[in-house]
Amino acid sequence: MSDSARNPSLFQCCAAATSSAHGAVRPRRIDQRFLRSLTDAGLPTPTRTVAVTALAQVPRSVPTAAVVEGVFTPRRIDSSLTSFVVQHPEATFIVDPSFCLDAEHRAIAQLPGLLRPAVRPPADAIATVTALRAEPGLPALDFALPTHAHWDHVCGLLDLPGLPVHLHQVERDWVMAGPVPPVGGVRDSLVNRPVAEYELDGPPVLTFTRSRDLFGDGSVVLVDLAGHTPGSVGVLAHTARGWVLLAGDAAWHALQIEKVRQKSGFPGLFVDENRELTFKTLHRLHLAQQVVRVVPTHDHDAAQHLAAPRSQAAEPLR
Secondary structure (H helix, E strand, O other), rough: OOOHHHHHOOOHHHHHHHHHEEEEHHHOOOOOOHHHOOOOOOOOOOOOOEEEOOOOOOEEEEEHHHHHOOOOOEEEEEEOOEEEEHHHOOOEEEEOOOOOOHHHHHHHHOOOOOOHHHHHOOOOOOOHHHHHHOOOOOOOOOOOEOOOEEEEHHHHHHHHHOOOOOEEEEHHHHHHOOOOOOOEOHHHOOOOOEEEOOOEEEOOOOEEOOOEOOOOOOOEEEEEEEOOOOOOOOEEEEEOOOOEEEEEOOOHHHHHHHHHHOOHHHHHHHHHOHHHHHHHHHHHHHHHHOOEEEEOEHHHHHHHHEEEEEEEEEEEOO
């Protein structure tokens, strides 16, 4: 595809730069009225537990203000392309198979040129398939479940041929429609493989309006985190140490959730499909974090709480 079909316009670039500068000085305020309007529907009643393991990944140091609008302390934070393996008695699956071998040519080259430097991971980033092989105790994967269809949550599938994918129907329609993928979306990972579409047709859970009980036992429940992409979901898992919510890119870092701060205008205006809805989802996560541990996919430090047992701390989850 041509760069002209994917590259942001001059107007979009100027808008992003202006938004970044304005947000650094006057970040968007919490919508207290919306926050007060939210109700907590409570947690599921699980009958089983699952194990959630964060695969090994190397961090990339990024300016805090580029991730958390208007926040400069600490000056930098660690970001990473973490994938998670969930072991349920009925199946083992991977959440956000993030990074593929030779990602520069197989995935990043399909992004707009302006975004490539902003999203390019460290040279020593670990491919998902490599990280899986480094964890010999993990069972074989039965399927993959991306929280959404951006390149850095699905391109690891390119090294896992034939592995079925469970994908929110809204998300699949979004990424596959039109002559070219939306910004950040990469279709190659979903082509010529089994895709099981699902709907969020279950009741409200915590502060989230819709859900899907993946195994029917309350141990893994998908919740609606729309905004970053139309079909973004979170994976709420009941582990032996408590509840954990894998939040995808609804937030890039826990500081966003704690302070209810959106992403900076660049690259936020390009990667958040609906900034208004993304901001409302942050409010929902802000309240949910009081009950469950919320882990944004790119928050390296948050993911370390779910690292493999040999390096895992004994700190209990909420």
